[in-house]
Structure formats: structure tokens, C-alpha cells
Amino acid sequence: MGAALDLILFSILIIAVFTAAIGMSKGRSFLGWLILGAVFPILGLIAVAAMPNLKGQIRAGDAKKCPSCAETVRREAAVCRHCGHTFDRAAEQETARIETRNLRYAALIGIAVIVVSAYFMR
Numbered sequence: 118m119g120a121a122l123d124l125i126l127f128s129i130l131i132i133a134v135f136t137a138a139i140g141m142s143k144g145r146s147f148l149g150w151l152i153l154g155a156v157f158p159i160l161g162l163i164a165v166a167a168m169p170n171l172k173g174q175i176r177a178g179d180a181k182k183c184p185s186c187a188e189t190v191r192r193e194a195a196v197c198r199h200c201g202h203t204f205d206r207a208a209e210q211e212t213a214r215i216e217t218r219n220l221r222y223a224a225l226i227g228i229a230v231i232v233v234s235a236y237f238m239r
């Protein structure tokens with residue numbers, strides 16, 4: 118009985134981490150989707166899978182988000198047409214690099230949580 122419950126909790130945890138990882142890769146909140154994935158394990162996963170990709174929209178549409186006014190402008194723009202913000206190419210690349218690194222950390226934490234949980238639930 119206890120083992121079956123452990124297995125269910127473990128499965129929910131894995132689904133929650135997957136939900137959170139997918140959510141984060143789509144530019145959403147990791148913690149928010151972790152909680153949602155844990156409360157609604159299957160529904161949360163379906164919801165996050167169906168969710169439009171915030172980052173993908175900006176990339177695919179040849180657009181970028183102005184860090185100053187949050188409006189969407191052309192990727193090639195050197196100056197924001199909404200607020201006059203001057204874009205710094207080096208800073209943009211740095212931001213992209215940090216996002217990739219954060220995603221890797223999130224994946225590592227997810228794997229670590231699963232491994233530790235699997236160890237304690239034996």
C-alpha cells in the first residue's frame with residue numbers, strides 16, 4: 118500500500134517537473150508550472166504543451182521585446198520606435214546566454230529532485 122502511494126507521488130513529481138521545464142522553455146514561470154503540474158498532473162502537462170511559446174513567437178516573428186518599454190520591435194532595430202531605447206547587441210547576446218544557462222540549471226535541479234526522490238522512496 119505504502120509503495121503504491123510512493124509510486125503515485127513519484128510519478129506526479131516527475132510530471133510536475135516536466136510541466137515546469139516545458140513552461141520555462143516557453144518563457145513562463147518555472148515555479149508556477151511546477152505547482153500547477155503537481156496539483157493537476159495530467160491537465161497541467163496538456164495545458165503547458167498547448168500553450169503558445171512566448172519566446173518562439175518573438176524569435177519566429179523576427180521581432181524582439183524592448184527591455185525599456187516592453188513593446189515588440191523588429192529584430193534588426195538599433196533604436197526602439199516606441200520609446201527610443203538604444204539596443205545593445207552585446208547585452209542582448211548576454212541575456213540569451215543567461216537564459217540558456219538558467220534553463221540548464223532548471224533541468225539539472227529537476228533531475229536532482231527526481232534522483233533524490235527516487236533514492237528516498239525506495
Ligand SMILES: [Zn+2]
Pocket residue numbers: 183184185186187188197198199200201202
Ligand atoms: Zn522601447
